[in-house]
């Protein structure tokens with residue numbers, strides 16, 4: 001998603017141009033873009049009259065924020081102890097193989113970002129894979145294949161829908 005200053009202005013307006021709203025503003029920007037574009041951080045610093053380094057300090061302190069672009073779908077594979085003993089390394093290998101990327105990376109087509117985490121607080125469901133906030137517990141290689149295929153199928157459907165919409169628009 002391309003950075004749009006209007007979106008940022010609306011978010012800042014919603015909370016008000018005060019320093020104490022920095023975190024709330026960053027959360028909304030992260031939600032909107034799935035990362036914090038540098039242009040956004042610069043504008044926030046100007047509008048809240050904060051040194052840019054302060055904005056970057058907050059943005060880099062919290063794990064929930066990303067300073068690099070992320071894919072449309074965020075795939076998180078838990079590598080905590082409970083998940084580890086129940087096969088998380090094999091699950092991670094499979095996801096890496098399917099997506100062709102290592103943890104912390106995004107596919108070239110910007111569709112998937114792969115991340116790992118040390119515990120999601122739901123160890124009874126180990127091993128866990130989370131896609132876009134949706135928990136998939138007691139995963140197996142087969143289950144992971146099915147989960148990823150669902151998202152890939154959904155992507156294809158969206159592409160086909162966009163194609164047919166643009167065809168209809170061209171006819172008009």
Ligand code: FES
Nearest residue numbers: 078080083120123
């Ligand atoms: S170790 Fe994976 S949820 Fe706790």
